[in-house]
Amino acid sequence: MSKPSLRTVLLLSASVIVVAILTAELDWTIRFPAILALLGSMSYMTLALDSRRRQTTELEQLRKTCEQLDQQAKMIVRSDLELHRTQEALDRKVASLLALHELSQGLRISLHPEEVYGKLTPSLVTSFGFSKGLAGVYQSTGIVSWKALIGVTEAQAQQIQGHLQTSGWLDRLLARPSPVTVTVAQRHEASAARFLELLESSCLVVAGIKPSAGPSGCLLLAREDLGTSAEQGDEELVGILAAQLAIAIEGCALYEEAWRARQGLERSIQERTQELEEANRQLTRLNKAKSDFVSAVSHELRTPLAAIKGYASLLRSGQFGSVQPAQTERLAKVEKHSDTLTELINNLLDIARIESGRVTMESRPLATKELLASLTDLFKLQADAKRLTLSMDADGVDHLLGDPTHLPRVLINLLSNALKYTPAGGTITVRLSRRDGHIVTSVTDTGAGIDAVELPKLFQEFYRAAHPINEQVRGTGLGLALVKRIVEAHHGKIWVESTLGQGTTFTFTLPEEPARTSPS
Secondary structure: OOOOOHHHHHHHHHHHHHHHHHHHHOOHHHHHHHHHHHHHHHHHHHHHHHHHHHHHHHHHHHHHHHHHHHHHHHHHHHHHHHHHHHHHHHHHHHHHHHHHHHHHHHHOOOOOHHHHHOOOOHHHHHHOOOOEEEEEEEOOOOOEEEEEEEOOOHHHHHHHHHHHHHHOHHHHHHHOOOOEEEEHHHOOOHHHHHHHHHHOOOEEEEEEEOOOOOOOEEEEEEEOOOOHHHHHHHHHHHHHHHHHHHHHHHHHHHHHHHHHHHHHHHHHHHHHHHHHHHHHHHHHHHHHHHHHHHHHHHHHHHHHHHHHHHHHHHHHHOOOOOOOHHHHHHHHHHHHHHHHHHHHHHHHHHHHHHHHOOOOOOOEEEEHHHHHHHHHHHHHHHHHHOOOEEEEEOOOOOEEEEOOOOHHHHHHHHHHHHHHHOOOOOEEEEEEEEEOOEEEEEEEEOOOOOOOOOHHHOOOOOOOOOOHHHHHOOOOOOHHHHHHHHHHHOOOEEEEEEEOOOEEEEEEEEEOOOOOOOOO
């Protein structure tokens, strides 16, 4: 039960007083109805006052509730405004990121570093939430050359360039390229206030562009309005934009440097190629002159050499009178050396003819069995004299394609060298096999071997390896040179493998099938 209010207590007290007065002065028949009427009135008044009190309380509670609802409504409106600003900031960031992505795609086709500064477009500036923008290159003269002007006149750009230079902002941006925000709150700073005045803006973000390669520069973006939420993200977005431009400039500079280096290298290669071609032409002419000279000299030598050999043979036969034994011996040596000189001249002639292309190698099948048999007959006596084992292994190869005159000379020369350099009791093996469409022929001996340093020079004309055996074994150094040219004239290859004290293997390959010529 609620406690009675003070007003109710006072009304009850007044009623008691009135009742006491009436009781004292009026007759009972009159006083009693009056008392009842008075009590009824007082009760009604009391009930009315209580009802009014309750209404007042309810109104007060309603007022408080309305105030609370009003506060909540104001909070909702403020939250909605904050959400709206946040959404705008997010939308701007998304638009900025999309613009950065599109910019990165466009920067890929830039080839010159200064072209990158011109990639600042009105749509890009708008996507970043700004209305004005400038991008320029720092020149060696100490000034900025603007490459992009968005919402800014040429006159304003010139004034801004001058202010950048005189205020020291340009040196600061080149030393520390991080973005700097200038707002109306900084109007007390003369240089900042001048920037805002020149751009007629309330917010400005300035950033330096300093790539590790390529020209440096600066970037300025400005807007009319100023929002706290937008201002907080400006430096980050502009920093990303400046960094992306710096990377693109660096890439262009490196590409341009590489391109110039490549152009220079190509020019050098072309010059060297021309020099080498000219040197090759000179070498070809000299080689031809040498071959012609060797061929002419050899021809000239063959006639007197044949006469010398013929006269020596006639003298030794006694047709011009009796010959003493000592004279016969000397004449035999003359014939022998004439034969050696004739072989040398023939080898020189063959090499010169093959080099000049005057000798055409035929491509006829040579029976392997007959070829190896003839080689065995030719070298058997020499092999038996040194107690050498001479073996031939055709391994199923029934024929070789080559010139019937020149190809046997290759095997004869290689076997002759093997017999010369293989000591008594050794082994010489000729082996044929098929490999990748070629016939592989090898001549292996267990002779003295050749030093690895000497191997690359063996096929040079007149070269003989520095070995004690060569002091005892006579030779011209033309045999292997002639062998190499005969093999190459057959479209083959020849090489040598050797180990000192263990032996040597000469290997050459020939096509298994004749070369196909395209129809003219």
